[in-house]
Amino acid sequence: MNKKHNDTIIWFNIITIFPEMFRAIIDFGIIGQAIKKKIINIDFFNPRNFSKNKYQSVDDRPYGGGPGMLMSVEPLYLAIQEAKSRLKNATVIYLSPQGKELKQSNIKEFIEKKRIIFICGRYEGIDQRIIDNQVNEEWSIGSYILSGGEIAAMVMIDSISRLIPGVIKTKKSIEEDSFSNNLLDYPSYTRPKIIQNMSVPKVLLSGNHNQIRIWRLKQSLGTTWLRRPDLIKKKILTKEEEILLDEFKKTFREKNDY
Numbered sequence: 047m048n049k050k051h052n053d054t055i056i057w058f059n060i061i062t063i064f065p066e067m068f069r070a071i072i073d074f075g076i077i078g079q080a081i082k083k084k085i086i087n088i089d090f091f092n093p094r095n096f097s098k099n100k101y102q103s104v105d106d107r108p109y110g111g112g113p114g115m116l117m118s119v120e121p122l123y124l125a126i127q128e129a130k131s132r133l134k135n136a137t138v139i140y141l142s143p144q145g146k147e148l149k150q151s152n153i154k155e156f157i158e159k160k161r162i163i164f165i166c167g168r169y170e171g172i173d174q175r176i177i178d179n180q181v182n183e184e185w186s187i188g189s190y191i192l193s194g195g196e197i198a199a200m201v202m203i204d205s206i207s208r209l210i211p212g213v214i215k216t217k218k219s220i221e222e223d224s225f226s227n228n229l230l231d232y233p234s235y236t237r238p239k240i241i242q243n244m245s246v247p248k249v250l251l252s253g254n255h256n257q258i259r260i261w262r263l264k265q266s267l268g269t270t271w272l273r274r275p276d277l278i279k280k281k282i283l284t285k286e287e288e289i290l291l292d293e294f295k296k297t298f299r300e301k302n303d304y
Contacts, residue, residue: 056157056210058088058203059129059136061122062166063104065090067196077204080213088203089132093117096124105169114170122165122172126180129163136161138182141195141202142171145184148202151228156206164202166195228281230274232265260290268294 060068071077072088080086094102097118104122105115130136137159146152156162165172165181177184187198207213235246249261267290271278283291298304 055084055160056086056206057133057136057161058086059091059133059163060088060166060199061091061093061125061129061163062194062196062199063092063094063168064166064194064196065092068200071200071204076213077207080207080210083212085210085212086207089129091125091129093121093125096121096128108170112170116170117168117172119173119176122176123180126163126165126176133161133163136163138163138165138180139202140165140167140172140177140181140184141186141198142167142184143186143189143191145186147189148185148187148205150205153205153209156202157209162206164195164199166199168194228270228277229266230270230277232262232269263287264290264294267291268298271295272298 062068068088068090072081077086081088093104097104098120104118106118108114108116126138130138139162141164165176185198185202187201192198235250239246239251247261249257252258263286267278267283267287271291271294278291
């Protein structure tokens, strides 16, 4: 274990029948680098390895009938017990459409837990008795259906890991991310200055840091007002933010005959 990051390390134990799917994050990008640095640790527990039949099947018919299958209770239960034994005092999270919807404001809660077990459901879900007796929290990443919990787990691991010191090199990048201050991000531009007769806003080329800050804040406020008005309603605006948002609204309405 890297002692430099000992105080900030976070452990994820993942219960999934498709551990190979997680190669998408553990071998690449910031998560892959964080694993190499031992800032975070990810282990996998496959219920198939706990199945007692020769086919290693992990699905069964639901009582009462209905479409589809459920994950078999015994192999899933044994996988959970093994994951718990390897990660003492961990919070067990089941990823499901019935869970509390994930928001950026929730992410720090997970960092404080430090030890998390994710249960990735498959088929039509898992036995309610597992949820009642083994799960501490249920979370959802949105109001839509996925084929399983693996993608949701990857989303949560990525969003949590970004806020762990040492994972993202530039602290300012985290502070200016969308939702970090309950606002969407401002538009970004890179070279060339002109492409297909479209120019970079002059203020970004001015070198005036305060004017750039003001422009970005105004764009961030305006974009949030247009696309996520619910966030604007919840946010307590500073006097400067009120003025900039009013200016954005006025310009937008004049331009669009709104």
